[in-house]
Amino acid sequence: MVTTISLQESLQRSLQDQLLDAISPYRDRVDYLEIRLQQGESTLISYRGAQLDAVDRSFSLVGNVRACHKGGWSFVTFNGVTDLAKRIEEAIAQAKLVGNDTTQLAVIEPIQDYVAVELGTDPRGIALDAKRKLIEGYNRLLLEFAPRIQTTMTSYSDRFNTTYFVNSLGTCIAQERLDVSGRFSVVAKGDGSTVRQGFESIHSRSDYSVLENIEETVKLAAERAVRQLDAKPAKGGQYTVILDPYLAGVFIHEAFGHLSEADNIYENPRMQELLVLGKPVAIPQLNVIDDALMPGLPGTLKYDDEGVPTQRKYLIKDGVLTQRLHNRETAGKMNEAPTGNARAISAAQPPIVRMTNTGIENGDFTFEEMIADIEEGVYAVRMLGGQTNGEMFTFAAAEGYMIRDGQIAEPISDVTLTGNVFQTLKDIEAIGNDSVYKSGGCGKRGQFPLPVSTGGPHMRIKNVVIGGR
Numbered sequence: 258m259v260t261t262i263s264l265q266e267s268l269q270r271s272l273q274d275q276l277l278d279a280i281s282p283y284r285d286r287v288d289y290l291e292i293r294l295q296q297g298e299s300t301l302i303s304y305r306g307a308q309l310d311a312v313d314r315s316f317s318l319v320g321n322v323r324a325c326h327k328g329g330w331s332f333v334t335f336n337g338v339t340d341l342a343k344r345i346e347e348a349i350a351q352a353k354l355v356g357n358d359t360t361q362l363a364v365i366e367p368i369q370d371y372v373a374v375e376l377g378t379d380p381r382g383i384a385l386d387a388k389r390k391l392i393e394g395y396n397r398l399l400l401e402f403a404p405r406i407q408t409t410m411t412s413y414s415d416r417f418n419t420t421y422f423v424n425s426l427g428t429c430i431a432q433e434r435l436d437v438s439g440r441f442s443v444v445a446k447g448d449g450s451t452v453r454q455g456f457e458s459i460h461s462r463s464d465y466s467v468l469e470n471i472e473e474t475v476k477l478a479a480e481r482a483v484r485q486l487d488a489k490p491a492k493g494g495q496y497t498v499i500l501d502p503y504l505a506g507v508f509i510h511e512a513f514g515h516l517s518e519a520d521n522i523y524e525n526p527r528m529q530e531l532l533v534l535g536k537p538v539a540i541p542q543l544n545v546i547d548d549a550l551m552p553g554l555p556g557t558l559k560y561d562d563e564g565v566p567t568q569r570k571y572l573i574k575d576g577v578l579t580q581r582l583h584n585r586e587t588a589g590k591m592n593e594a595p596t597g598n599a600r601a602i603s604a605a606q607p608p609i610v611r612m613t614n615t616g617i618e619n620g621d622f623t624f625e626e627m628i629a630d631i632e633e634g635v636y637a638v639r640m641l642g643g644q645t646n647g648e649m650f651t652f653a654a655a656e657g658y659m660i661r662d663g664q665i666a667e668p669i670s671d672v673t674l675t676g677n678v679f680q681t682l683k684d685i686e687a688i689g690n691d692s693v694y695k696s697g698g699c700g701k702r703g704q705f706p707l708p709v710s711t712g713g714p715h716m717r718i719k720n721v722v723i724g725g726r
Contacts, residue, residue, distance in 0.1 A: 272294065272296075272338075272421055273421055273423070273429060273431060275338055275341070276292050276294060276338075276341075276421055276423045276429075277423055277429060279292065279338075279341045279342060279345060280292055280345070280423050280424070280425060283345055283349060283425070284425040286349050287324045287325065287326040287349050287352055287353070287425075288325050288326050288327065288360040288362075289324065289325040289326075289360060289362060289424070289425055289426075290322070290323070290324045290325075290345070290348070290349070290424065290425040291322070291323050291324075291422065291423065291424035291425070291563070291564075292320065292321070292322050292323075292341075292345075292421075292422070292423050292424075293320055293321050293323070293420065293421070293422050293562065293604045294318070294319075294320035294338070294420070294421045294422075294604060295317070295318070295319055295320065295418055295419070295420045295421075295603060295604035296317070296318050296418065296419045296420075297315075297316070297317045297318075297319075297416060297417065297418040297419075297603075298314075298315070298316045298317075298381065298416070298417055299313075299314075299315050299317075299414065299415065299416040299417070300313065300314050300380070300385065300388060300413070300414065300415050300416075301313040301412065301413070301414045302385075302388055302389050302392050302412065302413045302414075303392075303410070303411065303412035303413075304392065304393065304396040304409065304410070304411045304412070305408070305409070305410055306400070306408040306409060307396075307397075307400060309389075309393075312385070312389065314385060318336055318337065319334065319335075319336050319603060319604045319605045320334065320335050320336070320338075320604050321333060321334045321335070321604050321605065321607070322335070322341075322344050322345050322347075322348040323348065323607060324345075324348040324349050324351070324352040325352055325356070325360050325362070325586075326349070326352040326353050326356040326360065327353075327356030327357055327358055327359065327360060328356050328357070328358030328359055328360050328361070329352050329353070329354070329355035329356025329357065329358070330352060330355070330607075331347075331348045331349075331350075331351035331352040331354075331355070332348070332607045333347045333348040333351070334604075334605050361586065361589035361590045362585040362586055362588075362589045363583070363585045363586075363588035363589040363593075363594065363595040365426070365428075365563075365564070365565055365585065365595060367426050367427035367428045368428045368429075368430055368560070368564060368566070369428070369429045369430070370430050370431075370559070370560070371430075371431045371432075372430070372431070372432040372433060372559045372560070373433050374417075374433040374434065374435045374462070374463060375463055376435070376463055376464070377461075377463050377464030377465070377466060378464050378465040378466040379435075379465065380415040380417075380435075380437055380465040381415075381417060383465055388413055388415075389413075391413065391468060391469070392411055392412065392413040392439065395411055395439070395441060395471075395472070395475045396409055396411040396441075398472060398475055398476065399411065399441060399443050399475065399476070399478065399479050402443075402476060402479035402480075402483070403445070403479065403483050405445045405446060405447060405483055405486060406443055406444075406445050406479060406482070406483070407444045407445060407446040407452070408443075408444050409441075409442065409443050409444070410440075410442040410444075411439075411440065411441050411442065412438075412439070412440045413438070413439055413468065414436070414437070414438045414440075415435070415436065415437045415438070415465070416434075416435070416436050417433070417434070417435050418433070418434045418435075419431060419432070419433050419434075420432050420434070420562075420604065422560075422562070422564050424563075424564060428564040430560050430564050432558065432559065432560060434462075434558075435461075435462055435463060436460065436461075436462060436555065436708060437460065437461045437462075437464065437465055437467065437468065438458065438459065438460045438461075438696070439458065439459045439460075439468045439471070439475075440456075440457075440458045441456065441457045441458065441475050441478045442454065442455070442456045442478060443455040443456075443478045443479045443481075443482045444482065445479070445482035445483050445485075445486055446486075447486035447487070451486055453481075453482045453483075453485040453486050453488075453670070454482055454641070454655070455477070455478040455479055455480065455481035455482030455483075455485075455655075456478055456481075456639075456655070457474060457475060457477050457478040458695075458696060459471060459474065460555060460696035461553070462553050462554070462555070462557065463553065481639075481655065481656060484656070484668060485655075485656055485668060485670055487668065488656075488657070488667075488668035488669050488670035489667065489668075489669055489670065490669065490670050490671045491635070491657055491669040491670065491671055491672045491723055491724075493722075493723060493724050494722075494723060495720050495721065495722055495723070496633070496634050496635045496721055496723050497631050497634040497635075497660075497686070497717065497718070497719050497720075497721070498634060498635045498636075498637055498674065498717070498718050498721040498723065499624075499627055499628060499631075499634065499635070499636050499637070499660070499715055499716070499717050499718075500637050500715065500716045500718070501636070501637065501638045501639065501715060502689075502691065502692060502693040502695075502712065502713050502714055502715060503638070503639045503640070503693070503695055503711075504637055504638060504639055504640050504652070504654060505617055505713035505714065505715065505716040506615070506616050506617070506693075506694065506695065506710075506711030506712040506713040507640045507643075507652070507697070507711050508640075508650075508652065509545055509615060509616060509617050509711070509713060510612060510615045510616075510697075510699070510709070510711040511643060511645055511650065511652070512645055512648075512650040512652075512678040512681070513545065513572070513573075513678055513682070514545075514547065514572070514612050514615045515612075515645065515701075516528065516531075516532060516647075516648070516678070517532070517547070517572045517580075517581045517582050517612075518581070518582050518598070518610040518611070518612070518701075519581045519582055519583045519584075519587035519588070519591060519593075519610055520584070520587050520609060520610040521610075522581065522587075522591075523587055523590055523591050527647070528647075531648065531679070532578060532581070533578065534578055534579065534580070534581070535577060535578065535579075536577065536578045537576050537577050537578075538573060538576065538577070538578050538679055538682055538683075539573055539576040539679075539682035539683060539685065540576050540682070540683060540685050541575050541576040542575075542576070542620055542621075542685075542688055543573055543575075543576050543617065543682060543685060543688065544571060544573060544574055544575065544617070544618040545571070545572045545573040545615070545616070545617055545618070546569060546570060546571055546572065546615070546616060546617075546618060547569075547570045547572055547582060547596075547598070547612055547613055547614065547615045548568075548569040548570070548613065548614050548615075548616075549561075549567030549568065549569075549597060549598075549613035549614060550567060550568065550569055551569075551614045551694070551710075554614045554694055554696070554710040555614075555696045555697070555708035555709055555710045556612065556613035556614040556615070556708060556709040556710050557613070557614060558600075558613065560597065561584075561597040561598060561599045561600055561608065562599050562600050562601050562608035563584060563585050563595075563599040563608055565584075565585065565595050565596075565597040565599065566597055567596075567597035567598075567613065568596060568597055570582070570596055572615075573682075580596065581593070581596075582596055582598040582610050582611075582612065583595050583596045583598055583610060584598060584599035584608065584609070584610050585599065587610060598610050598611055598612070598613065599611075600613075600707060601704060601707075602704045602705070602706070602707050606704050609701065609702060609704065611699065611701060611704075611707055611709075612699060612709055613709060614694065614709065614710045614711075614712070615709065615710075615711055615712075616692065616694060616710075616711055616712030616713045617688065617692070617712070617713030617714065617716065618692070619688070619689070619690045619691070619692045619714050620687065620688025620689055620690060620714060621688070621690060622687045622688060622689050622690060622715075622717075623689070623690060623691075624689060624691065624715050626687070627687045627689060627715060627717045628660060628663055628664075628665070628717075629663045630663060631660045631663060632661070632662060632663075633659070633660065633661060634659075634660035635657055635658070635659060635660060635669070635672065635721075635723055636657065636658040636659075636660055636665055637654040637656075637657055637672055637674060638654060638655060638656035638657065638658070639654065639655035639656060640652055640653065640654060640655060641653040641654060641655040645678075648677050648678050648679055649675075649676070649677055649678075650674075650675070650676060650677075650678055650681075651673060651674070651675045652673065652674045652675075653671075653672065653673045653674075654672040654673070654674065656668065656672075657669040657670065657672035671724075672723060672724075673723065673724040674721055674722070674723060674724075675722045675724060676721060676722055681718060681721070684718050684719045684720050684721070685716060685717070685718050686717045686718065686719050687716070687717040688714060688715075688716055688717075689714030689715035689716065690714060691714045691715060692712055692713055692714040693712055693713075693714075694710045694711065694712030695710060695711060695712065696708070696709075696710050697709050697710060697711055
């Protein structure tokens with residue numbers, strides 16, 4: 258065991274040394290230069306219905322050189338370090354070809370660091386067949402849950418990456434990352450053409466064992482799908498609505514979080530007008546954060562993909578727009594501090610401004626207090642899908658229930674919520690004290706799924722437009 262660790266550490270030092278040696282002769286050739294190299298090993302096992310759909314075991318090595326000169330960026334990928342000098346030359350030449358302005362990058366101090374994963378049960382030490390049997394058992398549990406279960410889509414995945422990053426400023430960072438996930442999806446069919454879906458997921462950044470003995474959690478996906486088969490369509494209108502923590506988190510991520518990404522702002526006059534720092538945009542009780550330092554969540558990381566330290570940020574503090582999310586270029590161009598939000602799904606993609614763990618901080622209300630005086634309202638649970646267009650949003654809840662005289666009543670289906678995000682933030686009436694964060698995958702500019710998490714407590718909002726049938 259000691260020999261294996263020593264060999265691994267030796268290989269890691271060798272790769273770092275190669276990257277540092279490769280970049281050194283070129284430091285003064287362009288305004289900025291970086292190399293990112295990612296080694297990974299992964300497993301994917303999936304079932305579709307009763308059929309084993311895929312068993313994949315893969316190893317990868319991918320990297321990129323990114324250069325900036327006179328405001329012009331280049332991006333060159335590679336999958337081996339043999340011709341790294343040629344790739345650097347290509348990146349420099351391309352940056353000089355397109356650059357015709359001024360490079361504006363926020364200043365950061367050079368960093369040298371190695372960030373290791375604190376492992377529980379390492380999935381790399383678990384036999385592939387044991388992983389297959391685990392996910393097969395959960396899949397069979399869903400298929401046999403009820404006669405109305407039509408099909409399932411279940412999967413197990415693990416991925417261990419080590420990413421090496423060096424730049425022309427003198428930064429040298431290596432970060433390990435482990436993701437272990439189980440995803441459990443069910444389709445149930447009722448009378449006629451009625452079809453409903455249920456979904457559940459489990460994720461860990463450190464421990465395979467979180468996926469063991471989770472039968473009761475897995476069955477929740479089937480219970481939701483079957484329960485919604487008997488739901489009647491919602492009647493359209495304006496209601497007082499309570500969002501569950503899952504939907505509250507997804508709402509703030511999709512409807513507001515993306516608006517906070519500075520690459521969507523600094524060249525968009527309409528967004529600049531709407532998103533002036535210091536502007537009240539919500540009720541004073543609302544606090545919205547993006548926090549990459551929360552332990553163990555999918556969006557948690559110590560440094561972003563530009564080598565910038567991450568942090569806890571208040572996008573909204575006491576109802577006031579306080580910060581936005583930046584990479585080094587948007588921070589430089591907007592004369593604001595970098596926030597450590599440059600992220601890419603792999604070293605084969607350039608980093609862009611992305612969220613990490615985004616959510617709503619706890620308020621003071623219990624769920625019972627929030628619901629007590631609602632004569633007729635809607636309880637919206639989880640999200641089935643949705644879209645945003647600037648400040649406008651439309652979300653479809655996965656489950657819905659009528660609220661009558663302060664009590665959860667009959668289930669309803671086809672619940673869609675529509676509105677303007679800034680008006681909605683001012684129409685919040687109560688924020689719960691029961692915040693929960695869930696794992697997710699975010700898409701932007703073709704990069705999907707980027708690991709993030711969304712969270713919040715229950716939230717009560719007045720005058721929400723509910724669409725139904």
